[in-house]
Amino acid sequence: MITLERRPQPSRAWSYLSPILAVLITMVVGGLVFAALGKPPVEAIRTIFWDPLFGDFAGYFRPQLLVKAAPLILIATGLSFGFRAGVWNIGAEGQYIMGALFGAGVALAFYPIEARWLIFPLMVVAGTLGGLLWAMIPGVLRVRFGTNEILVSLMLVYVADFLLDAMALGLLRNPEGMGFPGSRNLQQYPSAHNAELIANTGLHWGVIAAFFAVVAAYILLSRHIFGFNVRLAGQSPRAAAFAGVSANRMVLICLGLSGGLAGMAGMFEVAGPAGQVLASFNVGYGFTAIIVAFLGRLHPLGILLAGMLMALTYIGGELAQMNLQLPRSAIQLFQGMLLFFLLAVDVMTNFRIRLGRKGVA
Amino acid sequence: MDLTAIDPLLLLASLMVASTPILLAALGELVVERAGVLNLGVEGMMITGAACGIIFSTLTGNAWLGFAGAALGGLLLSFLFAVLTQLLLSNQVATGLALTLFGLGLSALLGQGFAGTRPPAFPKLDIPLLSNLPVMGQIAFRHDGMVYLGLGLVAAVWYFLTRTRAGLVLRAVGENHDAAHALGYPVVLIRFGAIMFGGACAGLGGAYISLVRVPQWTEGMTAGAGWIALAIVVFAGWKPGRLLLGAYLFGGVTVLQLNLQAAGLAIPVEYLSMSPYVATIIVLVVLAAGRKPGSLGQTFHASR
Amino acid sequence: MKRRTLLKTGATAAFAAAVGAPLRAQDAPMKVGFVYVGPINDGGWTQHHHHSAKEMVDHFGDQVELVYQESVPEGPDAERVLTQMCLQGCKLIFTTSFGFMDPTVNVAAQFPDVMFEHATGYKTAPNVSVYSARFYEGRAVQGNLAGHMTRSNRVGYIASVPIPEVVRGINSAFIHAREVNPDVEFKIIWIFEWLNPAKEADAAQALIEQGCDVVLQHTDSTAPHAAAQEAGDVYTFGQASDMAEFAPKPRISSIIDNWAPYYIDRVQAVMDGTWESVNTWQGIGDGMVGIGEISSAVPDDVKAEAEALRDSIAAGEYHPFTGPLSKQDGTQFLAEGETADDETLVGMNFYVEGIEGEIPS
Incomplete structure (x- = not known):
């Protein structure tokens, strides 16, 4: 009989080792799957994990990793505070959409006036506000009526998604778009374009915001009383209450923070890499970011690495499809496996495996 | 505009059919959540069920065996989720989302050789006598077996949860797993059972789309039905009776908007489509009875 | 060695393409890229593009190599996929969905030596043609x-x-x-x-x-x-x-939908060096609509x-x-x-x- 025994202290060694172990297991199992599909396993694994970083044309792919990872990291960093404090915002996808709609809405309202110093900052504020307000709905409902925020925030994802469809087809539709759905392309509107700051580095304002968020989160969590309160609220709500931490305030702050950052990410994306309000604008960053937050063990630096790892599997996966004709479904399966293993091995951080003794349960 | 073109009897009848996949999946998820587990991987299990259903029915030539295979497929996938969340204590939200990704990939791989094949026909059961009843006969008694199985399962789950001891224990586990554990109930084992029941139901729901509703295999063909199922559970306040209402509401809005369009009514489709979700939020706020199971989504470890 | 040169070539993506090109000139098969919006076995739009692409390959035999990517979201991911194809040395790329319009035009501007064919759109450039059928x-x-x-x-x-x-x-x-x-x-x-x-x-x-x-x-x-x-x-x-x-x-x-004759035509044109940006709209008479x-x-x-x-x-x-x-x-x-x-x-x-x-x- 195998039983788990809680470690008195989370193991530091395992918290570093476990992700590496998970990636190794994924490589082995994934390689077997690829081999079963008749593809060269070693080459496939190398294409996914190595080529984007060090292979041919890595000079192009490395910046692209940043572009792909930035929204994930930005959203996941915001979510991690709530997840630590026991506030479950799983509606980041909706807040991401609302941020994009608010940001693009401001830009399109000003079109075609050129005043970057005014319009772009205003878009950032509007995008952040859009996400924040959308997250405040579950926040206020929880505080006022005790409604569960997991479910309300999830429901609001669907609402936001339909709102996006309506906007792409109606209010924000490009009047010069030959009758096609979708807004004007903000990439062609200099005052609103979230362009690369230095050519071919992938560095746009969203990437900078993501790094800034990671640093700020690190400082908040390790040096600031707010970080302490967050951890206390998560570990022991009663103790937190005695320490004078208002549970309601904690809910609102955590939801606001995560919603705001998700909204900001949506705004940077719509004004930059995506360019347009389209029904297909959201590709699940808000949900993937939840996974990223957990893969990163809710730690800012962990989230940074997890976001980059996810981006790597996306871009490497594309390369493997193109070069080895690996079906897209195999890549999805591979990503799913990687996530499973990463989540599974985390048990080693907090628990010890015991053999031979029968548990009480 | 010609609203008289809409025959309410036919509308209700097709509503029952259109709602069956989400009803089945939601029913499974309801039991899972009642046991205190939040599995967000419904979409992944549904699409896997849809693929398995096609594969088994095509290979065996029998639609019922296709459904059995779909249930098995969904069940196996949910077993993975159970191992991860119950034994390895991974976070349920993240694991469920990963399960969806995994299921989408797996189903596409499994279904690769079956694109475009038509599964064996699944006959309708015209229930003798009843199907000839004036109004009700047309609405309720001319469907295929899975529609009735879905309704039967709703009744069975209701009975199980409210009238049996085992159902009481399951609810106790969902309300407060520590207390249930202290009373000597095998929390993990019960949750395994619930999760796998949920997986099997989601698989059935997915297969209903690929074997009856469409019937054909296309990648990603469940197109978000699993997410709707999650919403229905919340709308229902975790009660099987209201689940039926919820499934008909969510399924009904789709059928209704299509019918209104066909009747020539210019309707804002997006706003109509989002209305059930807004209604769900309102239900959550207004009905205090819709309180979620106490331990929902929390990780359980029997510490000593 | 590769790393260093590529870091440099990363300076301009167009240059990278130019570097990549001579390596694969003449005797090597010409790479032709296809970007699809759906899975290649969707039974409809994408399947028929892919089917026509394969007919084109059958026509040319060893002279061309098919590179494709399925289920590409219409947005920033499309732009990255297109750039990847250019970097891999594709000489001609077909983008087979309306939503790829702006990404196609953007990437085309960076790779003047690669020819692009965008289905159902309306924006052309010296190296971007559009084609559609009179359905x-x-x-x-x-x-x-x-x-x-x-x-x-x-x-x-x-x-x-x-x-x-x-x-x-x-x-x-x-x-x-x-x-x-x-x-x-x-x-x-x-x-x-x-x-x-x-x-x-x-x-x-x-x-x-x-x-x-x-x-x-x-x-x-x-x-x-x-x-x-x-x-x-x-x-x-x-x-x-x-x-x-x-x-x-x-x-x-x-x-x-029968795209094969058009695909064969356009690939031949690139081989002959006679490719020009055109706006093609063919119907039953040309065989594009069957x-x-x-x-x-x-x-x-x-x-x-x-x-x-x-x-x-x-x-x-x-x-x-x-x-x-x-x-x-x-x-x-x-x-x-x-x-x-x-x-x-x-x-x-x-x-x-x-x-x-x-x-x-």
Whole structure:
């Protein structure tokens, strides 16, 4: 009989080792799957994990990793505070959409006036506000009526998604778009374009915001009383209450923070890499970011690495499809496996495996 | 505009059919959540069920065996989720989302050789006598077996949860797993059972789309039905009776908007489509009875 | 070594392409890229592009190498995939969905030596062509058949996304149905997606229940055919592919996308160095739009009439949009004997007189 025994202290060694172990297991199992599909396993694994970083044309792919990872990291960093404090915002996808709609809405309202110093900052504020307000709905409902925020925030994802469809087809539709759905392309509107700051580095304002968020989160969590309160609220709500931490305030702050950052990410994306309000604008960053937050063990630096790892599997996966004709479904399966293993091995951080003794349960 | 073109009897009848996949999946998820587990991987299990259903029915030539295979497929996938969340204590939200990704990939791989094949026909059961009843006969008694199985399962789950001891224990586990554990109930084992029941139901729901509703295999063909199922559970306040209402509401809005369009009514489709979700939020706020199971989504470890 | 040179070449992506090119010149097969919006076995739009791409490869044998990527989201991911293809040394890239328009134009600007072909769009550049098919010609034949075959005088139409191409198809079908049957009415359902089997089934069901005994579709799945088969006396038309498995009833004919001749042409042009940016819009006459076998469920005289219509369109003797025609609001669209010019057709955003309902916006 195998039983788990809680470690008195989370193991530091395992918290570093476990992700590496998970990636190794994924490589082995994934390689077997690829081999079963008749593809060269070693080459496939190398294409996914190595080529984007060090292979041919890595000079192009490395910046692209940043572009792909930035929204994930930005959203996941915001979510991690709530997840630590026991506030479950799983509606980041909706807040991401609302941020994009608010940001693009401001830009399109000003079109075609050129005043970057005014319009772009205003878009950032509007995008952040859009996400924040959308997250405040579950926040206020929880505080006022005790409604569960997991479910309300999830429901609001669907609402936001339909709102996006309506906007792409109606209010924000490009009047010069030959009758096609979708807004004007903000990439062609200099005052609103979230362009690369230095050519071919992938560095746009969203990437900078993501790094800034990671640093700020690190400082908040390790040096600031707010970080302490967050951890206390998560570990022991009663103790937190005695320490004078208002549970309601904690809910609102955590939801606001995560919603705001998700909204900001949506705004940077719509004004930059995506360019347009389209029904297909959201590709699940808000949900993937939840996974990223957990893969990163809710730690800012962990989230940074997890976001980059996810981006790597996306871009490497594309390369493997193109070069080895690996079906897209195999890549999805591979990503799913990687996530499973990463989540599974985390048990080693907090628990010890015991053999031979029968548990009480 | 010609609203008289809409025959309410036919509308209700097709509503029952259109709602069956989400009803089945939601029913499974309801039991899972009642046991205190939040599995967000419904979409992944549904699409896997849809693929398995096609594969088994095509290979065996029998639609019922296709459904059995779909249930098995969904069940196996949910077993993975159970191992991860119950034994390895991974976070349920993240694991469920990963399960969806995994299921989408797996189903596409499994279904690769079956694109475009038509599964064996699944006959309708015209229930003798009843199907000839004036109004009700047309609405309720001319469907295929899975529609009735879905309704039967709703009744069975209701009975199980409210009238049996085992159902009481399951609810106790969902309300407060520590207390249930202290009373000597095998929390993990019960949750395994619930999760796998949920997986099997989601698989059935997915297969209903690929074997009856469409019937054909296309990648990603469940197109978000699993997410709707999650919403229905919340709308229902975790009660099987209201689940039926919820499934008909969510399924009904789709059928209704299509019918209104066909009747020539210019309707804002997006706003109509989002209305059930807004209604769900309102239900959550207004009905205090819709309180979620106490331990929902929390990780359980029997510490000593 | 590679790393250093590539870090440098990263400075301009265009330069990287230039570096990549000579390595693969002359004897090596020419790489031709295809970017698909759906999975290659979707049974409709993407499958037919892929099928045509493979026919093109069969035609050239060892001279070309097919590089493709399926299920690419329309947005920043498309731009990255396109750049990857350029970096891999593709000389010609086909982007097969409207939503790839801006990404195609963006990437084309960075890789002047790579030729691009964008399906169904309207933005061209020195190295970007656009191509599309005059599907409305096929719709005219379908409308003619539908007008004859309906007994209830109610024809259902499952429309996908409200863009000019779809509106054009509805108008063309309606005009030719009315021509042979003045009592015919169209019932139109928009599902806002190109492929959603379950929703298509529900839409077909709703149309049939409201008395339609002919159902046309601009969506890709066979679900409406299955619904029609179950209902009994309802006729349908294959879309994108022949869908012959439902012949002779319910499927009585089809519109088949046939891109292969065009693909062969364009690849040849690049090989010969004669490629130029063009705006191609071909119909039945050029073979880009195929009319599937009119089945035995159609009476001989009706079949002969439809085939005559098909042939006169193919020969250029008849234009499906020939006046007198009025718009839905009663204003004049085309005077007696006048035919619609391409510019009007490309941006068509109104119904013709007699169609009820509104185009969603």
